[in-house]
Amino acid sequence: MTNFLKVDGAHIVRDGHPLVLKGAALGGWSYPGHEHQVRRELLKVLGEEKYAFFFDKYFFTDADAAFFAALGLNCVRLPVNYRHFEDDMAPGVFKTEGFKHLDRVVDICAKHGIYTVIDLHAAPGAQNVDWHSDGGSNQALFWVHKDFQDRTVAIWEHIARHYRDNAWVAGYNPLNEPTDEEHTRLPAFYARIEAAIRAVDPHHILFLDGNTFGMDFSAFGPPLPNCVYACHDYSNYGFPNPPAAFTGSAEQVAYHERHFARKTEYMRRVGGPVWNGEFGPVYQQPSDGIPEWEEINETRYAVLECQLGIYAKSHTSWSIWLYKDIGFQGMVYVNPDSAYIRLVEPFLKKKRALALDAWGCDDTPVRAIFDPMAEWLRKAAPSIDTRYPPTWRAEKHLFRIVRNCLLSDELCAEYASYFAGKSEAELDEIARSFAFENCVKRERLNQILQADAAREV
Numbered sequence: 001m002t003n004f005l006k007v008d009g010a011h012i013v014r015d016g017h018p019l020v021l022k023g024a025a026l027g028g029w030s031y032p033g034h035e036h037q038v039r040r041e042l043l044k045v046l047g048e049e050k051y052a053f054f055f056d057k058y059f060f061t062d063a064d065a066a067f068f069a070a071l072g073l074n075c076v077r078l079p080v081n082y083r084h085f086e087d088d089m090a091p092g093v094f095k096t097e098g099f100k101h102l103d104r105v106v107d108i109c110a111k112h113g114i115y116t117v118i119d120l121h122a123a124p125g126a127q128n129v130d131w132h133s134d135g136g137s138n139q140a141l142f143w144v145h146k147d148f149q150d151r152t153v154a155i156w157e158h159i160a161r162h163y164r165d166n167a168w169v170a171g172y173n174p175l176n177e178p179t180d181e182e183h184t185r186l187p188a189f190y191a192r193i194e195a196a197i198r199a200v201d202p203h204h205i206l207f208l209d210g211n212t213f214g215m216d217f218s219a220f221g222p223p224l225p226n227c228v229y230a231c232h233d234y235s236n237y238g239f240p241n242p243p244a245a246f247t248g249s250a251e252q253v254a255y256h257e258r259h260f261a262r263k264t265e266y267m268r269r270v271g272g273p274v275w276n277g278e279f280g281p282v283y284q285q286p287s288d289g290i291p292e293w294e295e296i297n298e299t300r301y302a303v304l305e306c307q308l309g310i311y312a313k314s315h316t317s318w319s320i321w322l323y324k325d326i327g328f329q330g331m332v333y334v335n336p337d338s339a340y341i342r343l344v345e346p347f348l349k350k351k352r353a354l355a356l357d358a359w360g361c362d363d364t365p366v367r368a369i370f371d372p373m374a375e376w377l378r379k380a381a382p383s384i385d386t387r388y389p390p391t392w393r394a395e396k397h398l399f400r401i402v403r404n405c406l407l408s409d410e411l412c413a414e415y416a417s418y419f420a421g422k423s424e425a426e427l428d429e430i431a432r433s434f435a436f437e438n439c440v441k442r443e444r445l446n447q448i449l450q451a452d453a454a455r456e457v
Contacts, residue, residue: 004167004203005115007226012170012205012273012317021115021170021317022453023068023075025278026060026105027325034134035081035122037409041416046427053424057431059324060105062112064436067332068323069112071446072453075170076109077277077319078102079121081134082155091124091151094158110168117207117319118159119173119277124148128179128213129389131358131404138401140179149189153196164201171205172197173277177232179212181388183219186211194224207275210263212389214277217266228317229270230277231263238281238303240362246299246306253306260310268314276318279307282360283442285327287336288352301444308452320449324439328360331449332441338433339426343418356411358404366403374398 003015011018043051060076068076085098106116125148126135135141142148156174163169174193180186190208197206206227210217214232223229235256237246246252267274281300284293311318320331326341326348327333334340341348350356355363363370374394377384384394392400422430432438 005170005205007205007228007273010271010273011315012228018315019074020315021075021117021275021319022449023073023077023114023318024320024323024331024449025077025079025119027079027322034131034136034409036083036134037136037412038415041412042419044413045416045420046422050422050424050427054419054427054431057428057434058101058104059434060108061436062108064324064332065108065112065114067436067441068109069114071450073449074113074453075115075117075317075319076105076323077117077119077173078105079119079176081122082120082124082152083122083134085155085158086151088124091147092154098158099162106163106166106169110166115168115170117170117173118163119176119207120152120155121176123175124151124155127152127175128177130177130179130213130400131408133176136405136409138397138405140181142178143180143182143185149192153193156193156197157200160197160201160204164203167203169204171207171228173207173209173230175209176277177209177213179389183211183216187220190224194227207277209277210266212391215263220266223270223272228273228275229267230275231260231267232278233260233263233276233307234279235259235281235303235307238300239360240282241364246303248302248306253310256303256306257310260307264314264316274314274316276311276316278319278321280304280320280322280329282328283445285336287327287348288362297444301448304445305448308448312452312455324434330442331446332436332439334433335438335440338438339429340431340433343430344415347415347418350411354403354407355399356403356408358400363399370395370399370402 005012005014005019012021013019046054080102085094086092102118109116121132122134123142125142125145126133126140127142129138129140133140142152156172160172174190178186194206206224207230208224208227209230209232211219214230217229236243237252264274281303283297283300284290286293290296322329324330324332327336352361353365355361355366377394377398384397387397
């Protein structure tokens, strides 16, 4: 196929006809800490040969793509880490194996008529202050070191050169959820990266996230050509301890409409398409120990249906987070009786008890510890409640640094210890826990997504 997707007014079009991209992102093993920290500890435990053997296993295969396409979904967002392409000790020296798995997934998806969006989820220096940029701290050093920005430009030139003739790649998502405290540096970088990519690859759409985790476009000027501006639209009602029970009341629907309208005001003002690059509830599991877990999940599905209904009104393209995981959000997830879950179940219980996860955790078990610390911080430095990003307030700044960075880093070695002494055969069985045929389908979620995929554009 040689016909590239492009932006035409308020639409993404294929051969002149509007196309709404609907799909999911790939993700998540649910390990502690940052990715590079976990890999570091697993390398120590497994040694180079077994480490390479284990991480060469396939997370997404032809069976996954066939299932995805059967639901009527047409786009997969592929998060990548800059470390796939270069090492910090050898910046600018691109690894020969950098495209190995990325090419494989792009080709599998193309075979099934599925587009892909390549997302730089972790840029050199960390483009955001959160754990998923894999920086190892809570600082977005990308914005204060030109070298990190130069390396990111070079990486994207490298990627664009590789995929410039592949029309099944819908486009490039240069930075996931940037957090530029000064707000002006992000639009300037987008202008730079757009020009750099276009010089190598004039064809592909760029999907440009708003500032502050995809929610703020206040400092953006005129839109860049052939670019789709992207928000992220998670709902507090889709997570533990929501503002109230979600009933689908007119007031609650209006709340979601208002928040989405605020995040997409820029796109409407400039007359461009909208891509919601991330959203989606988390779901309870029997292992959470909550008797009413199924009833809670029904309210989360109702939140999702509410959001999808809002997106449909504006022909918004979307990518739910995520396709496959160990049971938090995935369309399919690892069987609780799999070798992987059996292996790390004691650690998963510990993570729940410590509210270690930044994502979708219930922090009530540790509030008695952290609430007094947050109040102490407020008294010592009242300005902490307006520290960037200001929506976090003292509590979130505190647990990001203490639980999600310090404690998570410290526990990476404990997680890796569960893999100690495993043979290649055992590692293969553990990895096969993530194979599609061994996973559980989240049927209700998939029914909702399939129904939305069938909507008329």
